[in-house]
Amino acid sequence: MRIACIHQGWELYGSDRSFAESVAALRGTHPDAEIEVVLPRPGPIVDILQSHATRILFEPLWILRRKSLLRLATIDAPRLPIAVLRALRRLRSFDLVYVNTSVIVDYALAARFSRDRTILHIHEIPEGLALKILGGLIRFSGSELIFNSNATRQAFGDPKTVMTHVVYNGVEGPAAPLPVTYHGTRPLRVLLLGRINRIKGQDVLLDAVAALPSSVRQRLEVRIVGSAFESDEPERDLRERIDRLGLGEHVTLLPFIPDPSQHYSWADVVTVPSKRPESLGRVAIEAMAWGRPVIASSIGGLTEVVDHGRTGWTLPPGDPSALRATLLAILDDPAVLAPFAATGRLRYEKLFSRDAVSATIGRIVTQKLARRGIAAGLSSTTERGAAE
Template identity: 35%
Template sequence: MSASAHRPHVLVVHSSAELYGSDKSLLDLVQARRAEFEFTVALPEEGPLIALLRAAGARVAVMDVCKLRRDMLRPSGLLAVWRSTRRCVAALQALAGDRPFELVYSNSMAVLGGAFLARRAGLPHVWHVREIVANSRVMTWGFRGLALWLATRLVCNSGETRAWIAGPGLGGRCEVIWNGVDAPVSADRREAERQALGYAPDDLVYCFVGRLNAWKGQLLAVEAFERLQARRPGPQRLLIVGSAYAGQEHFEAELAARMAASPCRDAIQRLPFRDDIDSIWQASDVVLVPSLEPEPFGRVAIEAMAHARPVIAAGHGGLVEIVEDGRTGLLFQPRDADALATAMQSLAANPGLRLGMGAAGRVRQLTVFSVAAYAAGMARVFKQMLTRRTQA
């Protein structure tokens, strides 16, 4: 694209400034498609994502984006939503400056500001559905109603997510675009990274990376690891990496207490969130994704596959679209500690199987779950919406 070519101005409304799954996917998109689109990103807080987005060429503003909180979902919280929306829409309009927005992209159903701005300004609105709230009919129908009213196009990060959101009138607006990651190009650093974490060369390291909350499954992983050690004593380690949201530190305290009470406590290690997560993948042998509730996607699984690590995952949600059971990893019955322990034991007993699954997983990641494929899919949707607008 020449320097003089027009780059459509896209307003991105995002829900955080950290470096977890949706944050990384947004950064990937901006880095991959900055030559085609001018990105202005609005998000609600300071954090490490901001500097990376700016380095990628995006304008970034920290502001009220009308991010949904649990208390807002009660009848008494509707007033707070209304007030936040009014503030947010006005601020977003001012953010455009002398370069009017041509498309609004909301990178989560948890933010409403961009949706209402698009509605008011008559702009196409692409809403990225990265959530599943299947345990609440009220919230499901509420989100479907908002999508029907406020979304021009819905991008779903998995078929499972699409099945949740695609209610009456929405099926034709939905399409699935899987997230992607870039495969590492560096040499194998397994031994160096393991030494830095205090692991011996013959330790078998099971790794769990994810936000500490009620449903990611850290406590299930501890229980399964205890069962594994009881069945097959040996130099096995469980590494749990992640932190809780601000205000939810009780999940960290609960996990710490459970680990301290475990008969395997000396073999279990927990680290807070790290932005050098590649070093964790390099140090691990097997990656666990034992989510208690269906994952909308499961980015950690494709990150592990990019490092040629086999994945043991709960057999529901978007994970069943990522992990090929018996080929790139193993799927187990969700919420079943004994089934998870059995899967862990089967890989512990067969180093060749671990290596074969890891190699197959890397091929699958490169073929199906690349940043190039993800960014191309998103760019195609943006261009379709912009073309419809000019033809309207």
């Protein structure tokens, strides 16, 4: 069995961890398979892939990103045919090619000519022109599709001409949730963890805290953890905003780290105040796994993760006043956190645990191979040889 897994990232943010967990699921389902992983460059993700991949290669990929659209359409356009040919050669030499996210253009195009071997796993909800381009690509590919939420599938119009699945991201959590330790006798610890950009809502949290009376702000400790992508300008802007709002004593800004467990251990409540649709919301899932109630925007896949009034709160996106009111409610009634934490952990175990999701991914792959007449553990090359 020969399986290739293609990913556009190299860090350890949500989509990177989801990819690593899918590779682990494939290894668990096909322990004797040759699994080749292709990344655009080395990075922290390599460490968690090594135990599951037979080999890891670094190759240029034609990745569609908002900030590089002009370059891709002009300077980089001549290299697209070469990239597609390279992708097509890999598609035809492997029994299965698993492509993580829709933005890897060369593989989406090549899949059109070998669609029976390809699965595209969609983890993003683009908007505007990007949605039209990526939606057109996945339809053109003709590949079998896995969406990470119903919200993601709906955003792409639920293509009817190909086989589709909704599989929530599997997240590895602690063996047991941490106890709730906030009872109102110390400051409430509020965590926001995620990439620093225009959609994650760091500004919404800051505005909510700034709107609190000074005496109430003394009862809060806020930790914002994350880094920007390929530029430190958003981080500088965020620091300047913290200073401008006079929140330096209450808000700590820390860089991204591969293992965020220390931050979940520190937190009492986790905020995910995204201003644009999240395809699912990995941070919200991780928070529930750790026993931390979530305050999230009622947008995109976050509404499928957070059960409002039972595991946390869902609020209108981009609304600091609603977030401010929720923080005040927790400060006024800390007892609400313990039952929310317990219910959130149960929801995580049922819907989002790595074991539950790995079994589903493995079943989809096995069924796809079976439709081509390939039995588990055998490659098409092996079967051809046996037939001869």
